[in-house]
Amino acid sequence: MTEQEFWQLVTRASLNQSDTEITAQLQARLAPLSDEQLAAFDKHFAIQMRRSYQWSVWGAAYVVTGLDTEYAFAEFRSYLISLGKDWFEQIVLNPDALALVPEFPLMDEYPYPFLQEYDLVAGQLYENRTDHELPFVSSGQSSPAGKKFDDRPKSLKKTYPQLAERFPF
Numbered sequence: 001m002t003e004q005e006f007w008q009l010v011t012r013a014s015l016n017q018s019d020t021e022i023t024a025q026l027q028a029r030l031a032p033l034s035d036e037q038l039a040a041f042d043k044h045f046a047i048q049m050r051r052s053y054q055w056s057v058w059g060a061a062y063v064v065t066g067l068d069t070e071y072a073f074a075e076f077r078s079y080l081i082s083l084g085k086d087w088f089e090q091i092v093l094n095p096d097a098l099a100l101v102p103e104f105p106l107m108d109e110y111p112y113p114f115l116q117e118y119d120l121v122a123g124q125l126y127e128n129r130t131d132h133e134l135p136f137v138s139s140g141q142s143s144p145a146g147k148k149f150d151d152r153p154k155s156l157k158k159t160y161p162q163l164a165e166r167f168p169f
Contacts, residue, residue, distance in 0.1 A: 001037055001041055009026065010082055010084070011082065011084035011085070012083065015101070015102065015103040016103055019114065019118070022115060023116075023121060026118065027121055035126060038125055038134065039135065049074070049081070051092055052081075052088070053077070053145060054095075054146050056146055057077070057095045058073055058149060059095065060160055061073065061098075063164060063169070064167050065112070072114065073144075075118075078115040078118035081118075082115055083101065087101060098163060099160075099167075111167070156169070
């Protein structure tokens with residue numbers, strides 16, 4: 001599986017798809033793949049999860065949602081992957097660019113940029129077919145890369161000016 005094929009599979013059809021719609025879309029796209037292709041897809045997914053495992057990216061998510069757990073950060077990174085290669089690359093390089101995403105899924109009228117279990121779809125399909133788990137591919141180090149973000153409002157506004165303007169706290 002090429003990186004281009006990976007991105008074609010994970011990229012959402014529209015920004016306002018619900019998490020259930022986007023997960024169902026990925027399941028449908030992955031279903032025809034062979035077991036070897038599912039394993040290759042899972043490896044690509046883990047690589048992108050590792051690439052986005054950065055304190056600066058977590059800080060951007062914190063401004064938008066206030067997220068404060070590893071689990072929520074994994075769901076957020078899955079959301080970033082679902083935006084497609086262009087958005088993902090832009091946000092990983094400059095997390096404040098998250099402010100430029102024109103539309104976020106909402107939950108109770110608040111931005112909800114999370115995808116629950118999106119990172120598990122390939123593994124679930126593989127296990128259903130083979131009764132075995134995919135080979136484990138770590139999706140991150142023991143802690144995010146870089147320096148931990150400062151969660152004081154003044155610092156967040158300085159580090160993430162576009163996000164702070166769009167999502168005032």
